Amino acid sequence: MKTQVGIVGGGPSGLLLSQLLDLKGIDNVILEKHTREYVLGRIRAGVLEHGFAALMREAEVGERMDKEGEIHDGFYIAHDGICERVDLKGLTGGNSVMIYGQTELTRDLYEAREKIGGKVIHNADDVALHDISTEKPYLTYKVGDEEKRVDCDYIIGADGFHGVSRQSIPKDAIRIFEQVYPFGWLGVLSHTKPVSPEILYAKHPRGFALCSLRSQAMSRYYIQVPLTDKVEDWSDEAFWQELKTRLPGDIADKVITGPSIEKSIAPLRSFVAEPMRFGNLFLAGDAAHIVPPTGARGLNSAASDIYYLYHAMLAHYKQGDDSGLEAYSQKALARVWKAQRFSWWMTNMLHEFPDNSEYEKHLQQTELEYLFSSQNALASAAENYVGLPF
Numbered sequence: 001m002k003t004q005v006g007i008v009g010g011g012p013s014g015l016l017l018s019q020l021l022d023l024k025g026i027d028n029v030i031l032e033k034h035t036r037e038y039v040l041g042r043i044r045a046g047v048l049e050h051g052f053a054a055l056m057r058e059a060e061v062g063e064r065m066d067k068e069g070e071i072h073d074g075f076y077i078a079h080d081g082i083c084e085r086v087d088l089k090g091l092t093g094g095n096s097v098m099i100y101g102q103t104e105l106t107r108d109l110y111e112a113r114e115k116i117g118g119k120v121i122h123n124a125d126d127v128a129l130h131d132i133s134t135e136k137p138y139l140t141y142k143v144g145d146e147e148k149r150v151d152c153d154y155i156i157g158a159d160g161f162h163g164v165s166r167q168s169i170p171k172d173a174i175r176i177f178e179q180v181y182p183f184g185w186l187g188v189l190s191h192t193k194p195v196s197p198e199i200l201y202a203k204h205p206r207g208f209a210l211c212s213l214r215s216q217a218m219s220r221y222y223i224q225v226p227l228t229d230k231v232e233d234w235s236d237e238a239f240w241q242e243l244k245t246r247l248p249g250d251i252a253d254k255v256i257t258g259p260s261i262e263k264s265i266a267p268l269r270s271f272v273a274e275p276m277r278f279g280n281l282f283l284a285g286d287a288a289h290i291v292p293p294t295g296a297r298g299l300n301s302a303a304s305d306i307y308y309l310y311h312a313m314l315a316h317y318k319q320g321d322d323s324g325l326e327a328y329s330q331k332a333l334a335r336v337w338k339a340q341r342f343s344w345w346m347t348n349m350l351h352e353f354p355d356n357s358e359y360e361k362h363l364q365q366t367e368l369e370y371l372f373s374s375q376n377a378l379a380s381a382a383e384n385y386v387g388l389p390f
C-alpha cells in the first residue's frame, strides 16, 4: 500500500491528525495495535483546553462535544480545611476549559474516520519502521502470518509512551529527560453526582485527592497512593473512605458514593524526548512526552503537537513550503516544556512527597499561600490551565 502519511497509533493524537489531513485531501493510514474497543476502554483525560476544543471543531468532530461537554470557568484547590477557587474566566479575560472525556472524544474521532472512509487498520501486529532517515520510509506490520507494507512520505509516531516509534530512533540521536514520582493515582469512575460542580484538587497530609467529573451524573475521583499499592488492595468502601478523609469536612459530607465502574492505578512520570523529529519520522503526543496528570496537560500537549504537525503538513503538500516541518520539533518542544513546568509545579505543590524535608514542606505550603494571595500568581496558573496559545 502507498500513502502520503503513515501514522503509527490510533489514540487521540493519531486519529485527530488523520481526520484533519483527510479533510484537506492528504492521504494517510493509521496502524493501531489494538482493537477499537480496547482503545475506547481506557479511561483517561477529561479536561480539554479551549484551543483543543477549537481544533476538534476544525476537524468536524466538535458537535457532540459542544452538546454534551461542559464549559468550566474555574476550578478549586482545597487545602488546610478550606477550599479556594481559581477563576479561569476572570483571570484570563474570558477563557475556560471543556470537560469532555477522552473516551468520548476518541469515539467521535473513530466515527468520523469511518464516515469519510478513513483508513484505520486495527490489530496491526509487529509494526516496524524502516528507512526513516531516507526519502522513502516505510512501515511493515502483520495481520496473522501475513506481512504487509505501507510506503509513505512521512511517518508519524503517535503510538504512546510504550510504542515502537520512539524506540526506532538511534539512541545517540535522541535525548531523554525524565523524572519518576514516588507515587501513583488510583482512579475511580462512578455513576454518581459529582461532589463539586467544578474540578477540585485537594492537598492533605494523607496525600493528594482529585474530584473530577465526566458529566453532572458521572464522577471521576483520584487519590494519591504508594507505588506498591495494587488495585485489588482497594475495595470501593476503602476508596470512598480515604477520599472523604482527604477533603474538607463540609465537602466530604456531600460525597455521594456508589459502585466503581472502573478502577485503575496510573504511575506519575515526567518525560521528554528531544528532538521530536528524526529524518522523516515525527513523534507526537505521549510517544514523545509524558506529564504527571495533575495539571491536565497530557492530552492537551498531544493536541498541540497535532496542531503544529497538521499546519506543517498542509504547508508542505499545498504550498511546497517545508519551513513548518523543519521547525516542528523546536516549536512543539517549546510548548511541551511549558506544559512540563506547569504539571511539575502543580504536582509538587499538591502531593505528599514521602522524602520531603521540613524545609521543602514549608516551601510547598508557601507556594499555596502565595498563589492565593497574589492576583499575578493566580493569573499565571489560570493562563497555563486554560492552555497557552499554540
Ligand code: FAD
Pocket (backbone or CB within 6 Å): 008, 009, 010, 011, 012, 013, 014, 031, 032, 033, 034, 039, 043, 044, 045, 046, 047, 048, 102, 124, 127, 158, 159, 160, 161, 162, 163, 164, 165, 185, 187, 266, 284, 285, 286, 287, 293, 295, 296, 297, 298, 299, 300, 301, 302
Ligand atoms: P495514546 O492515548 O497512548 O495512544 C497511542 C495508541 O498507539 C494506542 O491506541 C496504542 O494502542 C497504540 N500503539 C502502541 N504501541 C503501538 C504499536 N507498536 N503499533 C501500533 N500501535 C501502537 N491528559 C489531559 O490533557 N487531561 C487530563 O485530564 C488527563 N488525565 C489523565 C488521567 C490519567 C489517569 C491518565 C493515565 C492520563 C491522563 N491524561 C490527561 C493524559 C492523556 O490520556 C494522554 O496524554 C493521551 O492519551 C495521549 O494520547 P496519544 O494518542 O498521544 O497516546
Ligand code: DHB
Pocket (backbone or CB within 6 Å): 044, 045, 046, 047, 199, 212, 213, 220, 293, 294, 295, 296, 297
Ligand atoms: C482529570 C484528570 C486530570 O489529570 C486532571 O488534572 C483533571 C481531571 C479527569 O480525569 O477528569
